[in-house]
Amino acid sequence: MRAVESTEAALNGADIVVSATTTSTPFVKDSWLAKGITVYSIGKNQEMESEVYRNADKFVVDSWLHCKNKSDMQRMIKENYLSEKDLYAELPELLSGKKPARQSDHERIFIRAIGLVNQDIAMANTIYQSAVEKGIGTRLPY
Secondary structure (H helix, E strand, O other): OOOOOOHHHHHOOOOEEEEOOOOOOOOEOHHHOOOOOEEEEOOOOOOEOHHHHHHOOEEEEOOHHHHOOOHHHHHHHHOOOOOHHHOOEEHHHHHOOOOOOOOOOOOOEEEEOOOOHHHHHHHHHHHHHHHHHHOOOOOOOO
């Protein structure tokens, strides 16, 4: 972890970005996101400029039914800027292997989430099982 002066500096060289703010103004520009980055946005309002949604190689949501009701999604759908056709997958489709996740080191993946606890548990289990199979990680004493 490192302290930086700006959002742009924080994103420089990042492979994964998790954003969970209450900002009412988008603060991440599409041009700041490098090829190969994965962005997970769970904030209350729109954190990324609209271009991030459309310019991602894979636009993923945890649940279209729920995410389409978030204020940013509602606005972009109403303006015909975004539709369900722009959606690559829902998160469970990637976790279950029904659709391939990252297929290239250069893909930009943008995940807009509402935050569903059942999916958090499924994702944690997938990560845990992968770590066990690879023999990596730290076993905690309890």
